[in-house]
Amino acid sequence: MKSDIEIAQEAELYPITKIAQSIGLSEDDLECYGKYKAKISDECLKRLKDQPDGKLILVTAINPTPAGEGKTTISVGLSQAMAKIGKKAVLALREPSLGPCFGVKGGAAGGGYAQVVPMEEINLHFTGDFHAITSANNLLAALLDNHIQQGNVLRIDTRQIVWKRCLDMNDRALRNIVVGLGSKSDGFVREDHFVITVASEIMAILCLAEDMADLKARLSRIIVAYDLDGQPVTAGDLKAVGPMAALLKDALKPNLVQTLEHTPVLIHGGPFANIAHGCNSVMATRTAMKLGDYVITEAGFGADLGAEKFMDIKCRMAGLAPDAVVLVATIRALKYNAGVAVADLKQENVEALRQGSVNLKKHIKNLKKYGVQVVVTINRFAEDTEAEIAALSEICEQEGVSFAVSEVFAKGGEGAKELAELVVKLTEKENHFAPIYADELSLEDKIRKIATEIYGAKDVEFASAASKELKRLSALGFDHVPVCIAKTQYSLSDDPKALGAPEGFTFHIREVYVSAGAGFVVALAGSILSMPGLPKEPAAYRIDVDDNGRITGLS
Numbered sequence: 404m405k406s407d408i409e410i411a412q413e414a415e416l417y418p419i420t421k422i423a424q425s426i427g428l429s430e431d432d433l434e435c436y437g438k439y440k441a442k443i444s445d446e447c448l449k450r451l452k453d454q455p456d457g458k459l460i461l462v463t464a465i466n467p468t469p470a471g472e473g474k475t476t477i478s479v480g481l482s483q484a485m486a487k488i489g490k491k492a493v494l495a496l497r498e499p500s501l502g503p504c505f506g507v508k509g510g511a512a513g514g515g516y517a518q519v520v521p522m523e524e525i526n527l528h529f530t531g532d533f534h535a536i537t538s539a540n541n542l543l544a545a546l547l548d549n550h551i552q553q554g555n556v557l558r559i560d561t562r563q564i565v566w567k568r569c570l571d572m573n574d575r576a577l578r579n580i581v582v583g584l585g586s587k588s589d590g591f592v593r594e595d596h597f598v599i600t601v602a603s604e605i606m607a608i609l610c611l612a613e614d615m616a617d618l619k620a621r622l623s624r625i626i627v628a629y630d631l632d633g634q635p636v637t638a639g640d641l642k643a644v645g646p647m648a649a650l651l652k653d654a655l656k657p658n659l660v661q662t663l664e665h666t667p668v669l670i671h672g673g674p675f676a677n678i679a680h681g682c683n684s685v686m687a688t689r690t691a692m693k694l695g696d697y698v699i700t701e702a703g704f705g706a707d708l709g710a711e712k713f714m715d716i717k718c719r720m721a722g723l724a725p726d727a728v729v730l731v732a733t734i735r736a737l738k739y740n741a742g743v744a745v746a747d748l749k750q751e752n753v754e755a756l757r758q759g760s761v762n763l764k765k766h767i768k769n770l771k772k773y774g775v776q777v778v779v780t781i782n783r784f785a786e787d788t789e790a791e792i793a794a795l796s797e798i799c800e801q802e803g804v805s806f807a808v809s810e811v812f813a814k815g816g817e818g819a820k821e822l823a824e825l826v827v828k829l830t831e832k833e834n835h836f837a838p839i840y841a842d843e844l845s846l847e848d849k850i851r852k853i854a855t856e857i858y859g860a861k862d863v864e865f866a867s868a869a870s871k872e873l874k875r876l877s878a879l880g881f882d883h884v885p886v887c888i889a890k891t892q893y894s895l896s897d898d899p900k901a902l903g904a905p906e907g908f909t910f911h912i913r914e915v916y917v918s919a920g921a922g923f924v925v926a927l928a929g930s931i932l933s934m935p936g937l938p939k940e941p942a943a944y945r946i947d948v949d950d951n952g953r954i955t956g957l958s
Contacts, residue, residue, distance in 0.1 A: 480811020
């Protein structure tokens, strides 16, 4: 079979103006970036606010494994299948980060015949949104250091600077650095840190902002440091809001592209779900709901991360409620959860499938706690046997959820028509959506609620520094905000090696900080890092461009 990039490069793309027309937009509603991608104008976004909303469908997954799950591929394929059954659907996705593209994944635009295009541009620089976010983040860092250099009128305690620089690339050498070395004019010497751009609070703010006014209000609340009296110093105090907003003006607008089968796609924002809240922008989701009768969106990594944060953070803040949830798994990933070696995953093993399904069952039970309708689908591989599929169908029946086989990688939208029909039926059922915890709970109790109810922990252990910071944040009035737990994506626990559905473990919180502009408190668990490193054989080794400008190696 052809590679993903070969399929994408051979596809016939419609002009983006034609894609826009299919959802009722004119050329005047677009700000085109070449022939095949565009941003939706401010005027159009304002006009659409009075339109009725379509149904919202969340695509999530079991915990990721080396065997792969294909959540984005299923999301793309489902949107294409909706069109196949005569439904007006719009897809809303996150933008890929350069870090994973050159690190592990090699690309994140779907796969096979279920991709978003132009694939190379989406995976690389796209419309420059991530560069704008990086620039705004680092402008704030520069203004902070310059304020200290120019006399420090705000009396910033240089031992309590919490704002970090960012870069959209996996670079472990930048995790802990020293700035200001050299002469006195080169700045104040202090320890500093980098995070990957998708973990920047600016990214979270952009994805949660309702409009420019809300964006600026959120930017002004960013806490960059504490003064000598222990009081917060904000981006507003540093007079950074105006110039940051200027850098983000165009990045705030959702991007319109298409799938291989010409389904309209809004791709906007890209926070990691293992570090940040892991959802595309509120503006893109709201806009998609005005343009389509059915909106398919996804949340990053497993349901314990992406789906939990989608419902407890994004839906809570934006007043959204999913009409149905699609839970993606693969038979080989479930066998991996039973301890089967990667080399043996292609062999039929119904017993291992049943054992590994504990991970799937846990996610089903978790999602039901939110009062949402759930359907399970498998991203089928050629090696999956009828006996294994029948066993998984039986497991889903026992759990009280619908089940469908998807073959979108090989067949595009045609391979998910059964899933699309099931999803449409689910959206017509009554939902009783509610977040898993109340606003009134303390920060500690919110973290415990997620750890015990969603992850399966027996208890939570807070490092002394984390406990101290929680007390400070409570005293500063942040008890009412949601919590965003940063943990490994590979396990329901904080131990990446604990597969299946671990129980009775202690969940460890080592660090806590507030993202006051985004509106949540971040709790770092286990050994999770906000600046990843490259693997021994990074995907970058496979990526190249020939003499004709044709890119190869992206997947």
